[in-house]
Structures are given as C-alpha cells and as structure tokens.
Amino acid sequence: MVERNIIIAKAGGTAGKNSVNYKISLPAEMVKELGVTPEDKSVLVYLADGKIIIEKKKKGIDIGNQ
Numbered sequence: 001m002v003e004r005n006i007i008i009a010k011a012g013g014t015a016g017k018n019s020v021n022y023k024i025s026l027p028a029e030m031v032k033e034l035g036v037t038p039e040d041k042s043v044l045v046y047l048a049d050g051k052i053i054i055e056k057k058k059k060g061i062d063i064g065n066q
Contacts, residue, residue: 002027007022009023042056
C-alpha cells in the first residue's frame with residue numbers, strides 16, 4: 001500500500017465550464033504486476049464498497065462505456 005495525492009485540474013477542450021479532471025500516479029511495480037504493457041494497456045476501473053478497483057482487461061471482453 002502506498003499513499004498518493006489525487007491531482008485535480010480544470011478540464012480543457014470542449015468540457016463544460018465547471019468540469020475537472022482527476023488523476024493519480026500509479027506505482028510502476030503495481031502496474032507491471034497487473035500485466036500492463038505499452039502494447040496491451042487496457043484496464044477495467046470500477047467502484048466497489050467505496051474503493052476504486054483497477055483490473056487488467058482480459059482480451060476479447062467488450063463492456064462498452066459504463
């Protein structure tokens with residue numbers, strides 16, 4: 001477990017007037033352990049029991065934008 005701060009920044013482009021982006025830096029070792037590579041970088045992100053969960057997306061699964 002590591003502690004990180006969330007970067008909150010004003011969204012650009014065609015975003016609404018009060019839109020913001022939220023970003024967080026992930027430890028390289030954790031990302032590597034998920035199996036993320038520059039060629040295969042798709043992940044699933046969801047909220048469960050008040051926690052943000054990031055999982056490596058398995059090939060052939062299409063969940064659409066949820």
